[in-house]
Amino acid sequence: MRFLSDLWRILRNDKGALVGGVIVLIYGLVAIFGPVFVQVGDEQDASQAYQPPSWEHPLGTDSLGQGVLEQIIVGTQPIMIVGVMSAVITIFIGVAVGLLTGYIGGVVDTIVMRITDIFLTIPGLPLIIVLASVIHTTNPFVLACILSITAWAGLARAIRSQAMSLRSSDFVEAAQLQGVSLGNMIGRQLLPNVGPYVAIHFLLAITGAIYASVGLFLLGIAPISGNNWGIMINLAMAQGALYTTDSAFYLFSPMAAIVILQVSFVFFSRALDSVFNPRLRVQ
Template sequence: MVTETDSSSPDDIDWRSETSSAEMSQRDRLAEFYEQSIYEPAVVAWSDVRTRLGIVILSVYLLMALVEVLGLWRNPAPNQAPRLLAPFVNMQYPLGTTQSGVDLFALIVDSTPFILLMVLAGGVWATSVAIVVGTISGYKGGTVDTVITSISDFFMAIPGLPLIIILAIALSPENPILLGVILTINYWAGLGRSIRSQVLSIREASYVEASRTMGTSTHRIILKDVLPNIMPYVMVNFVLAARYTIFASVGLYFIGVLPYTGQNWGVTLNNAYNQGGLFTLEALHWLLVPIVAIVGLAFGLILVSQGMDRIFNPRVRTRLTGKSESVEEESDNENTSAWV
């Protein structure tokens, strides 16, 4: 009987062990990324009632947008319902109807995808440019800071509303993404100056000095040391930029500056006002429904931004994810011994 023996050489064994360790390290990195970037933020965010309420509100708007994009809801059509039907009288038209017999709930659903894209584009544009400008200017200093600050001051000196009106009339934007960028065309300048002030104080911190002493690159210092400390401020200002985009677009649609393409909450407000929604009780709901939609979206964004502060606060994050129990126990023991 012949016994089979392992003919693998030591080099093959070393190669296999190195491959296994590489696979394990990659798996560990993925697990660490999931825990730090997904699980822990979710736990911290969900622990705040404001975040839960804000997510519920925003989920309603996202659901309406999804329903409209997938074509699961009827498009608003005139003369298909009783005119100026009050809300909650007929559940087929839960929010009532307009002077032309258009379902107001269908109007709101039809407008939601356009509004969400516009708000997202405006908020992302304003905060992204402000982060780049503010962090580079504040951290680098010197000539770079002088040049960037001068450019920011120039854009801040331009009156925002007249500039937006001129661009809106000249370009007649129908794309929601382009419209969001136009509405926040110079909003980034003031936010960039504020972020610069935050970075000026952060760059003198001891941990940033230690990173520079160790030869860490500027790019890595900004990503690892600077940005996490200004993210709560950035998130709040992202929401402010998004809310500004909502109000600016509705106001410009209301006064007729922006083109009436499709349905929009501002267009609905304009139609309601022109047809007596402000002066007759029968048409008052026509005016109130888009106002409630506007306020609800802004309120949901504010609640989520307030909850985001917990995610970027390291002390709150470690406490809520259960990583500081030993520290808390030690502090409790110290307090007990002090009382004794």
């Protein structure tokens, strides 16, 4: 509860972080409840194609006469699901590898770190594009695994460094003398001490995964199925949005949704930074 009280106190003093947190919360609620209350039907009305914003369609319509705002709302869920799942996978692998190798050390550390170095040197985006092209799936979990294929390596290295510094701490040595098991040592002694870094990295992992997943749909590498922001941008560009103003709202609305979410994550992460590092707090 102290964490929540500190976070709320910082949010009250840092309006930018507060606005960012509220917007992130709104996106989360839209992702959960949006498809329940908003539907994108199969009805097509060519006479309503590329209509400007109106009371009925605040962000205009697409080439089929369907509302752009409705598509953005419905498309929020699949993008957020993939982003969060990818971040969870990245955090799990990175933290597990980093803590185990940093604490155990020796040959295990050497072998695993050499493997980690290989993943660090592999160009992440080209590998993701190749894997997505070969697998060609819309399954959120599979896409999340593809997006996190190399993202965990940098986190693992950072966590390993912290684990190595904690290994010689008094509380770790005391736990070793008490015969604490490896699982208990990792979960109760080391993990809480790297929690702040993990929490902030989790937000950054979500933003990176969202960018990457939108890019896969934008490039047409992932199959076009349902509604999401990447597919909207892909279709808008295919319909000539770069060469005509008719579909401008259809192109720039999902792009704006992405930018607003990413900026909000950055501002909210500033509040987490301040919670975990009091020297950064806004007075």
